[in-house]
Amino acid sequence: MVTTHAAMGAALVTLLPLSPRFAAVTALAAFLGGVFPDLDLLVGEHRRTLHYPDYYALGLVPCLSLAALRPLTLTVVLAAFVGSAALHSVADAFGGGLAPRPWLRDDHRGVYCRLGRRWLHPRHWVRWDGAPEDLALCGVCVCAVLLGAEGPIRALAVATLPVSIAYTALRKRLPELAPWLVE
Template sequence: MVTTHAAMGAALSALLLPVSPRFAAVAALAAFCGGVFPDLDLLVGEHRRTLHYPDYYVLLSLPLAGLAVLRPLTATVATASFVAAAALHSVADAFGGGLAPEPWIRDDHRGVYCRARRRWVRPRHWVRWDGAPEDLALHGVLALVCIVAFDGTVQWLVVLSLPVSAVYTAVRRRLPEWAPWLLE
């Protein structure tokens, strides 16, 4: 679920609180957005291929993190956090289900596309599919980290994402019959 990816990025930013509390909220907001960004390819291209870069986002995030450490500015921290969360999202998709409209059938080998290897990485099914109960549970744990660690906008974004996730989880298995065009 995109909400799980968003919360994952924001929760990762909580690691900055003891080191640099001044930038933690900025990092969390940027990471929340970076966690969402790869799934915008649902709107513009092939999902988990057009804006998912498990290889290149990781490679790009390393020098950006170094730059944020050497020049800790709002812009450098936000950029590094955004890209790191997009990397985390892209890599994490390989640990979920495939891209088929009914991924619980496990008949789709496409987890996420890796450009460096020019092939699809197979889904691992640690989270069986997007919107599975364990996806909602993971989102809940990550949201709790954010709720405890942050206040203000970060906290509210994560709190508001919880009912969205719960509704999506409740209807996910029915989506293929209700809206096949949505899952294409």
């Protein structure tokens, strides 16, 4: 779920020993970086147009180097955003396939890898987006944010929970309720 990706990015940043002057805004950047790839639900091809498991990960190296050498708000925020987008894109390969009913395991497309010019196969560690384990993972990440973060990210993280619970409850009915969303 996009909410899990967002909360996971924020949670990971929360675990880092960041200076307090960067921590709040960096967690927000990671939250947004976790959302960003799934904007290709709105434009382009989902899990391909804005998902770059390869290029985000490669881009993270100079971003992290820059943030370490010049720890300014801009460089740290950029590294957090790209890192969270990378984590999202890679994590999609460990979820379900792209078809409307991923629990059927009838689709080999997990996320597109441009360097390999092929789709990475879904590993089904999280069986599908909106599976109970997806919700549980989101809950753990929200708890990590609440335990470790300060500022508006806390409210944002908590706000993902009702959305995630509703999505999880409705996910298996979405192909009938909102075919435009899943197809």
